[in-house]
Amino acid sequence: MITQPPARGFLALCSFSILLTGLVSTGPVSTGPAAAADVDGARIVNADKQPGNWLSHGRTYSEQRFSPLKQIDASNIGQLGLAWSHEIKSRTARGLEATPIVVDGVMYTSGAWSHVLALDAGTGKLLWEFDPQVPGQYAAKGCCDVVNRGVAVWGGKVFVGTYDGRLIALDAKTGNKVWETLTVDQSKDYTITGAPRIVKGKVIIGNGGAEFGVRGYVSAYDADNGKMLWRFYTVPGNPKEPFESKTVEMIAKTWAGDWWKYGGGGTVWDSMAYDPDLDLFYIGVGNGSPWNYKIRSDGQGDNLFLTSIVALRPDTGEYVWHYQTVPGEDWDYTATQHMILADLQIGGQTRKVIMQAPKNGFFYVLDRATGEFISGDAYATVTWAKGIDPKTGRPIENPDARHSTIGKPGVYLPGPGGAHNWHPMSYSPQTGYVYIPVIEAGFPYIPIDPKAFVQRPGVVWNLGIDPVKAAMPEDEAIRKAIRASSVGKLVAWDPVARKPAWTVDHPLAWNGGLLSTAGGLVFQGNGKGYFVAYDAANGKKLWDFHAQTGIIAAPVTYEVNGEQYVTVSAGWGGAIPLLAGELVQEAARGGTNRILTFKIGAKGTLPALPTVARVIDPPAMTAPQEVVDMGRAHYQQYCAGCHGDTVASGGVVPDLRYSQTLPHADAWKAIVLDGAMVRNGMVSFATYLKPDDVEALRAYVIKRAHDQKATLATAK
Incomplete structure (x- = not known):
């Protein structure tokens, strides 16, 4: 049994909110x-x-x-x-x-x-x-x-x-x-x-x-x-x-x-x-x-x-x-x-x-x-x-x-x-x-x-x-x-010899699927946002391209008019970023989803990402500890499945520590209890939570926001 280092609460349960934006088309x-x-x-x-x-x-x-x-x-x-x-x-x-x-x-x-x-x-x-x-x-x-x-x-x-x-x-x-x-x-x-x-x-x-x-x-x-x-x-x-x-x-x-x-x-x-x-x-x-x-x-x-x-x-x-x-x-x-x-x-x-x-x-x-x-x-x-x-x-x-x-x-x-x-x-x-x-x-x-x-x-x-x-x-x-301790690898496994032939280490645990080709190449995207080509025989990195966001999908390759293309979908998300965001805090979170397609001799570039400064400014902590503890229990039960274990978002849905609704109890309640954001995926939790529970939940998120603010200050 492994006791060091301690593992995190990876799948901590169900969704709290999914704050989505954008219009939806009505047909093809x-x-x-x-x-x-x-x-x-x-x-x-x-x-x-x-x-x-x-x-x-x-x-x-x-x-x-x-x-x-x-x-x-x-x-x-x-x-x-x-x-x-x-x-x-x-x-x-x-x-x-x-x-x-x-x-x-x-x-x-x-x-x-x-x-x-x-x-x-x-x-x-x-x-x-x-x-x-x-x-x-x-x-x-x-x-x-x-x-x-x-x-x-x-x-x-x-x-x-x-x-x-x-x-x-x-x-x-x-x-x-x-x-x-x-x-x-x-x-x-x-x-x-x-x-x-x-x-x-x-x-x-x-x-x-x-x-x-x-x-x-x-x-x-x-x-x-x-x-x-x-x-x-x-x-x-x-x-x-x-x-x-x-x-x-x-x-x-x-x-x-x-x-x-x-x-x-x-x-x-x-x-x-x-x-x-x-x-x-x-x-x-x-x-x-x-x-x-x-x-x-x-x-x-x-x-x-x-x-x-x-x-x-x-x-x-x-x-x-x-x-x-x-x-x-x-x-x-x-x-x-x-x-x-x-x-x-x-x-x-x-x-x-x-x-x-x-x-x-x-x-x-x-x-x-x-x-x-x-x-x-x-x-x-x-x-x-x-x-x-x-x-x-x-x-x-x-x-x-x-x-x-x-x-x-x-x-x-x-x-x-x-x-x-x-x-x-x-x-x-x-x-x-x-x-x-x-x-x-x-x-x-x-x-x-x-x-x-x-x-x-x-x-x-x-x-x-x-x-x-x-x-x-x-x-x-x-x-x-x-x-x-939570990392990823690309392993070239020999199924006849029953052992790895070579291994590439990744700093994050959540990375993309694989493609191999007769050109002697293996392609994979990773959580850092790089699309990489490796030598299929030995794992040597031969080429990369930064996609501005984490890649989890698998690439494909095809041919049009005699030219070979390689395509990968670049868009960060999935289980670990939702449920265990703490493990992927260093992931590329560009927020722009794209299909990226490459060929020999092409010179295309991506537009520069806009600079967005995230400001964390939570309201004062006023709730007694027992209320914060009750809010922690509610959060882990109902919210962590989307917003991340212990309020650490992996960059897919909003990080509640930075939420502009935190200072406003009425706005918080309108979303969590009244279903104000149901059209965007945030269902009402009125079946499971009462007004006091929702306020306790807010108190816990405020506490975690202060923790994050202190961590960021120490890191400077």
């Missing part, structure tokens, strides 16, 4: 027709024959994110320059996580709030844009920013999953809506942030919401008309009602207690992959709801299919096999992270494998035909387990790590942010390496008494973890040590 805005986007399965399967396109989320169904293009290489990377940029103005500058799709010279991508754009891939000219009009109050229903990881293209249509749970098909030429289907029960706290995948004319999409008490599933819809074709539940429902399938009946035997009352979790919120030869579709399944295993399932059973890779038949959703990374999940160790298909030479034979580096810190290689465990090794610092049993494929747990069942708090690595989160990996067949964006950040898992747990719907997270005791200490020396 078109400046000219795009191409037909005539994509089908045969074209994706044969993607290497047209390497100038990026036809699906991972370029190919294998999700390797490797491009055969090699016009840009180590010999000319120094001449790479900005060809064009497009500023995304969808409602507000929130996180950009999308992987653009490029088809026949047209780029299709998405921004925050599920906003969709079509651009000329050679010039950046806007062809059309579409705003699905997600209600602002939906921001409070999600854990980790109002992001969207991209669209899918098929048969002349562009498909997007919206934050409020809809699946929408747009005409690829005009951006006009073709059909719309509601994929969730909107009375529950489901969201969609992931990109759809399309296989054999079926649009497949999952959802998020495990922190809020939902039951996970993945669904397939007809690409022509939006009709649901099948649904696969990842966790069982109420056993008093008929099970949806024999598979659900089977997995119910691995659960105990009254799990269905808490939702169960198991949401399929990100990665998927498809093997057309085996005709198997792979999904990654998320964490339990609540996290606390003792509450969720009486501390008993493996709780299938939580934290599992599951293989399905795409025609029917029929279950084929599964592999569970964390039986009886207790730490938010999702297995929704990027999955890559490849053929590797292992033990003198060619193995068809699926590879994943999930949150739990171990890199897995499985037989993708059968689910057989081949290997599992730590790719980051891991303290919750000692390793993976080579015979069973099950983790060898640290006996003290089961915080919920032993009722004992502990600080473990990885934390809930994972050793690897949603940021895509990349596999290069040239080097044989998998390039992983690694996170090193622990967390104090402090369980609550199961008898004190109350399941609450709406904007309150249901984790079974004490949000106040798990908060980051307010002592500045301790906070500084925690910041120093």
Whole structure:
């Protein structure tokens, strides 16, 4: 167990406010027709024959994110320059996580709030844009920013999953809506942030919401008309009602207690992959709801299919096999992270494998035909387990790590942010390496008494973890040590040798996804705002460009008129900047979201950022200590999920220590209780807080503002 340095309260619970600005369009805005986007399965399967396109989320169904293009290489990377940029103005500058799709010279991508754009891939000219009009109050229903990881293209249509749970098909030429289907029960706290995948004319999409008490599933819809074709539940429902399938009946035997009352979790919120030869579709399944295993399932059973890779038949959703990374999940160790298909030479034979580096810190290689465990090794610092049993494929747990069942708090690595989160990996067949964006950040898992747990719907997270005791200490020396210990890495992992080939250290824990190319390059953006090219063989930095804001999305590369381009979306946001802002105080926070596109010989530049002086001038502290302490408890319960643990914003939503409403009790109350900013995402908390609670909350934020003012004065 790690005790030094102490970990911070990384995921401290639900949202307080999202103060957004800007107007919202009412439908598609078109400046000219795009191409037909005539994509089908045969074209994706044969993607290497047209390497100038990026036809699906991972370029190919294998999700390797490797491009055969090699016009840009180590010999000319120094001449790479900005060809064009497009500023995304969808409602507000929130996180950009999308992987653009490029088809026949047209780029299709998405921004925050599920906003969709079509651009000329050679010039950046806007062809059309579409705003699905997600209600602002939906921001409070999600854990980790109002992001969207991209669209899918098929048969002349562009498909997007919206934050409020809809699946929408747009005409690829005009951006006009073709059909719309509601994929969730909107009375529950489901969201969609992931990109759809399309296989054999079926649009497949999952959802998020495990922190809020939902039951996970993945669904397939007809690409022509939006009709649901099948649904696969990842966790069982109420056993008093008929099970949806024999598979659900089977997995119910691995659960105990009254799990269905808490939702169960198991949401399929990100990665998927498809093997057309085996005709198997792979999904990654998320964490339990609540996290606390003792509450969720009486501390008993493996709780299938939580934290599992599951293989399905795409025609029917029929279950084929599964592999569970964390039986009886207790730490938010999702297995929704990027999955890559490849053929590797292992033990003198060619193995068809699926590879994943999930949150739990171990890199897995499985037989993708059968689910057989081949290997599992730590790719980051891991303290919750000692390793993976080579015979069973099950983790060898640290006996003290089961915080919920032993009722004992502990600080473990990885934390809930994972050793690897949603940021895509990349596999290069040239080097044989998998390039992983690694996170090193622990967390104090402090369980609550199961008898004190109350399941609450709406904007309150249901984790079974004490949000106040798990908060980051307010002592500045301790906070500084925690910041120093929470870092990132780019790891080139050799899946055959089962060890790192090389590593690049990052000062921040939250960085971008990866792209590798036949030019011998690896591209990655980082939290400091730099877009960087590395030598794929040894990790040497070859080139960089400052994007003026942190980069978390993964790049793509494509070709137009014989020229190779590299594109990345630059926009700071996501889980750690929202929930653990203290860890990313040094991030680039430009506040301008852009799509940036580069080519050899281009000379473009970005406009200079305006100089904005932040002045911290809080009102006097007049509240007694007991009121401040009560406000601290309320803040950690209701506000930290968006404005940051202990009022340290990560630069995505307003930093309340600098808020102009702090001196004005009436204005504060109007926002928090009366819902004055609901249109902009700040819901009313009148269900949970009374006027005295709101005033106590304000007193605590005033106190933290004075702490920040003193810290800044000392630093001068």
